[in-house]
Structures are given as structure tokens and as C-alpha cells.
Amino acid sequence: MPREKSIAERFDAYVETVGGRLYKPCRRFLREALFGLVENRSVLLSQIGRALDEPRRLIHTEKRLSRNLGSERYDDAAVEADYLRLVAPILRDERYPRPVIAVDLTDIAKSRARKMPYLYKVHDGSRDEIVTGYQIVSVEAVGVRGRRLPLLSRLFSQAAPDFRSQNASALDAVATVCPHVPDDAFWVFDSGFDGHIFMRRLDELAISYAVRLKVSNDRLLHTPEGQMKVSEVMELLPQPHTHRIKFHRREGTGWKKKELQLGFVRDVHLPEYTSGGRPSKKKVGERRYSLVVARGMGLKPLVILTTEDVQTKEDAGRVVDIYLERWGVEEANRFTKQGFDLEDVRALTWTGLKRMVQLVHLAYGFLALLVHGPRRQVERIASSFKAFGPVPEYMYYRLLEGIGTLLRATMDGGP
Template sequence: MPREKSIAERFDAYVERVGGRLYKPCRRFLREALFGLVENRSVLISQIGRALEEPRRLIHTEKRLSRNLANERYEDAAVEEDYLRLVAPILRDERYPRPVVAVDITDIAKPRARKMPYLSTVHDGSKDELATGYQVVSVEAVGVRGRRLPLLSRLFSKVSPEHKSQNATALEAISTVSPHIPRDAFWVFDSGFDGHIFLRRLDELGLSYAVRIKLSNDRFLHLPDGKMKVSEAVELLPQPHTHRTKYHRPERTGRKQELQLGFVRDVRLPAYTSGGRPSKKKLGETRYSLVVARGLGQKPLVILTTQDVRTREDAGRVVDIYLERWGVEESNRFVKQGFDLEDVRALTWTGLKRMVQLTHLAYGFLSLLVHGPRKQVERVAADFKAFGPVPEYLYYRLLEGIGRLLRSTMDGGPRATPLACRQRHSRDPRPQR
């Protein structure tokens, strides 16, 4: 029976697989950046440098890390592709009988930033207000027992020179990921991705998907009973079926959440002219099903899907799959809190985008650990001082205890004692950046 690899050995193998095509100094930077992120749980260059504990002044370590963060020889696309090749086989095992792939747009609010490049107006979801900052498109597969498998994260700005539109950015991310995952994967999108151009491109890629539609959407749907707006269709559609969603955790409330379901087959969207106007006579080629669920909030959940919904069980399955999409929002929250992503600071556009990719890779390493031997990660997570058993979503606890296990993999010089480190850092008069 082969010996179980240690956490440090798995980290070494991960860096070599993901950064194997990089120029050697860039590969060293990748190792150091990932270690610094999981050790000090911060995207600040100063904190990453402190984690390395090099036998030299911190300012010299910071300058070297800053140069490498914007190094033109660092191949972001190669790292992205090698990471996808590494994680793709996981989506073909029993934990993902049919992978659910969620796509989400999140924000990084920088309300006090002034000189960071390409700042634009974003919606700060935590405060429900407009702010300056950036946006991140995230693609992630969700599995059983709290498992998450991040696939892609890219920073973008509406005012950067290469930006075309939010839909174009999301489609580019989807096109990058889709060749690496099973063809039967089911893609899930929140409201905001229901534009006709976006849906047409998904059809061209041959994807199966479900997208949430807002009741305020004024587009027309062509149902078997006639042409009507989304709000009219939801109002007239009966919801006679009861469904207990498996997504809602019964240990929190003592019972499963009961929903009232209704559905209709053979829903068509109007065809669109080259000028982007809906045709009054022609219909689109794709046939959808419309599923409506009440009981999750004040407003009903309206889902348009390429699945052929024939029965109550089919409708309930579509609702459960859509609710699993919320896992990507939980992951976005973990990345922001676990690595303090909203404190990212860089004065180059390349550096900003690369730091987001590095946090994605750090989260990816934790995800691969969770997909490995369960007892191994539970032992690490158990070191976190907390009451109660180890939770299913154990990334927070895992991040707390992982850094010390990776110390042996670093070759940046002899490790200084904690007292020496404090003395060295206390002599640095500069404020933390």
C-alpha cells in the first residue's frame, strides 16, 4: 500500500504541476506567493514577505516580490491551463456524478483607492451600494459534503482597454474552462446572464444550463398558451407540486424547506435581428422549460433551463441544482475573508490581475486537499481551536492550520526564530503596506 503523501509533499507537487512551464525565477515566485498567502492569509506584499522570513531586510524581499508580480515572463495563461488540466480528472469521479458548474460575478470594492489602475464603478454587494473597484468572474464546480473545486477566477474592469462587455468576459472564461470538463456538465447562472446574445453563445458551445430570470424582465416568452411577459407567465402558471429541497440543511431548522413548484415545457424565446431587436414572427431554435418555485423568499424563483422538465421530480431536480449555485458565492466570501482579497494593492494592472489568480490558486490547493484523504485534512482542521465537530465546509479551519505544515518546503534561507523575526520587523520604521 503506497505511503500517504504529507501536506508539504502535496504542496511541492502542486507547484510543480501548476508552474512547471514557468521561467525558473517565476516558478520560485509562485511557490513563495502561495506559501505567503496561506501562511499570513493576506494579499499584501509586505505580509507575504514576512511569511518568508528571509535573512535580509524586509524591504529587499518586498521589492523582489513586487518585480516578480509584474514580471512579463510570468505566463498567466500557461498557469491557468496547467491548473485546469490538474483538477479536471476530479470532475469525473463519483463525487461529481454530473458536475454542476456555477458562474458568478463578484466585486472587489476599493472606495478609498485613488491611483490604482482602471478603477470603475461596481456594486458593493456587502453594503448594497455603488463604489469604486473591480469585478471578478469566477467559475467553480460544486460537489457533495461541502466540496468546492474552483476552476477559474479573472479580475476585470469595465474601463480597461481590453474590456468589451461583462458578457464577453464571462463567455471567454466559460470557453476556457469548458474543454477541460465533462460534456454533460450542467452550467448554472444567476440573473444578469439571461441576455439573448449570452444564451445564444451558450447554445453554440453546446452547453446544458439553467439561468435565473428576474420578474422585472420585460422580455416576452412564447409558451404553449401564447405569448406573454415573464411576470404574466409566473402569475398564470399554477404551482401545485410540493418539493422538499435537499439543498436546505435540516440540522439548522429541524426540517427540510418545502417549496411549491410549477413548470411548463416547450418555452421559446423570440429570434433577434442583427440589430438586436426581437422578431415579431420568428422564434429562437432552442426549446426551454420554465420552472417556478415559491417558498424561498418573498418573490418566486424563476428558472429557464435547457432541461426537458416532464415531471415534478424533474422540476425539483432543476431547483436543487440551481440552489447549489449558491456554493460559489460562499467560496467568493471565503476568498475575500480568508485572504483579505479586498485589501489588494498594486499599481500595475498586471499585478492586480495576477494577485487575484494567485489567491485562486491558493484556494485551489486547499480544495485539492479536501478532495484528498479526508482524515488528513480533518486532522489539520482539528488544530483550529473551536467548539463542535469539524464542519463540512472546513476551508476556514484548514487555512488556519496549513501554513506551519508547509514551512519545510521553503528554501528562502534558514528559518529565523520568532523572537528574531519580531525584532527584525520592529526595526522597520515603514508603515505596513
């Protein structure tokens, strides 16, 4: 029976895999940055430098880390691709019989920043207000029993010279991940992705997906009853079916059950749009959709457009369940912000900002791979978590506690 690899050995193998194509000093930086992130749980270079505990003044360590953070010899695309190749086989085992690929947008609020590059207006979801900052597109896979695997995370700004559109940023992320996930993977998008141009591009990628529609924008759809607004379909469509869901309360007080009222309609088509952006009476292609409406989750009903052929109430219930699985990526975004203090990032170059977001993603990815490994090993690490209040149920917060000690031995050598 092969010997179980230690945490330090797994960290070594992880760095060598995702950074294998990097210039050697850049690979050393990757190792040090990931170690500093999980040891001191901060994106500040001063905190990463303190974690390294080098026999020289901290300012010299910071300057070296800063040079590497903005180095042109560091190949971000190669690291991103090698990480995806590393995790892709996991998505083809029994833990992901048909993986749900959740795509989400989150923000980094920098309301007090003045010298950081390409700041732009973003919606701060935690305070529900418009502030200056950046946006991140995140892609994560969800398997059985909510098992998660981060796939990609990219920073973008509408003020950056390489920015084309929010749709283009998200579609680039989807196109990058697509070759590494099974063909039958089911993609899930929130209401920010319900534009007709975005969905047309998804159809060109030939993926199966579901997207939540905004009820307020009065989108037109071709239904068996004729062309109707989404709000009209929602009001006229009966919801005679009952579907019970089980979801976790955010405040950590356990699980809660709810009964939803479901209705659905098949053979839905998207309308053609004119060059001026107006919907016409023509249908887009031959691709058929189904529309699922669920009441009971909040004040507004849940309206989901999907490429799945919904024929029964069980089919409609599965679409709702899959969409609700998407909310897990929001919990992951909260973890990367709180666990690594991502919103405190202070890099003054655009390359450094984007690279630090990628490094946080890789640190989270390493923790996810630990969770996918031997269960006893993970429980042993998580048991070291010490809290004066309630123990967080999200496993990754507990994994961060004390893992740096287990990795310290790997920092004695070079890359």
C-alpha cells in the same frame, strides 16, 4: 501499499504542476506567493514577505515580490491551463457523477483607492451600494454532498483597455473551462446572465444550462400558449407541486427545511431580436427550453429557464435543487475575500492586480485538492483551528489555520 504523501510533498507537486512551464524565477515566485498567502492569509506583499522570513530586510523582499508580481515573463495563461488540466480528472470520478458548474460575478470594493488602475463603478453586495472597484468572474464545480472544486477566477474592469463587455468576460471564462469538464456537465447562472445575447452564445457552445430570469425586465418568451412576458407566465402558470428543499443558514445555525410550490411549462422558445434590440415574433432556432417557477424561497418567486426537458414534478425539483447548489460559489467568494483578505489588495499595476486574483484562486485550489485527498489528513489539519467563538462549518477556514507550519519545510529549497 503506497506511502501517504505529506502536506509539504503535495504542495511541492502542486507548484511543479501548475507552474511547470514558468521561467524558473517565476516558478520560485509562485511557490513563495502561495506559501505566503496560506501562512499569513493576506494579499499584502509585506505580509507574504514576512511569511518568507528571509535573512534580509523586509523592504528588499517586498521589492523582489513586486517585480515578480508584474513580470512579463510570468505566463498567466499557462498557469491557468495547467491548473485546469490538473483538476479535470477529478470531475470524471464518482464524486462528480454529473458536475454542476456554477458561474458567478463578485466584486472587490476599493472605495478609498485613488491610484489603482482602471477603477470603475461596481455594486458592493455586502453594503448594497455602488462603489469604485473591480469585478471577478468565478467558475466552480459542485459534486455530491456539496463537494466543491474551484476551476477559474479572473479579474476584469469596464475601464480596462482589454474590456469588451461583461458578457464577453463571462463567456471567455466559460469557453476556457468547457474543454476540461465532462460533456454532460450542467452549467448554472444567476439572473445577471439572462441576456438574450449571452444565452445565444451559450447555445453555440452546445452546453446544458439553467439561468435564473429577472421577473422585472418583462422578457418575452414563446410558450405553447403564445408569446408572453415572463411576469405573465409566472402569474398564469399554476404551481400545484410541492417540493421540499434543505438548505444551510448563512448564520451557521444548522440546516433548515422549506416546502416550495412548483410549476413548469415545456416547449419554451426564445424570440429573435432585431438589430435594434427589439424582440420579434420569430423564434430563435429549434432549441427548446423549459421554464420552472418556484415560490416559497423569498418574496419573489424563483423563475428558471433551462435547456433540460422538464416533464415531471421530479424533473422540476431537480432543476431547483441544481440551481440552489449554485449558491455555494457565493460562499467560496466570501471565503477568498475573508480568508485571504482579498479586498485589501493594493497592487498598482493592472497585471499585478489580475495576477494576485489568480494566485488567491490557486491557493484556494490547493486547499480544495487537499479536501479531495485523504480524509484523515484533512481532519488533522482542521483540528488545529482555534476559535473563541463558534467553529466555522465551512471547512476551508479551518484548513487555513496552521497549514503554513506544515509547509515551512518546502521553503528551504528552491523551486
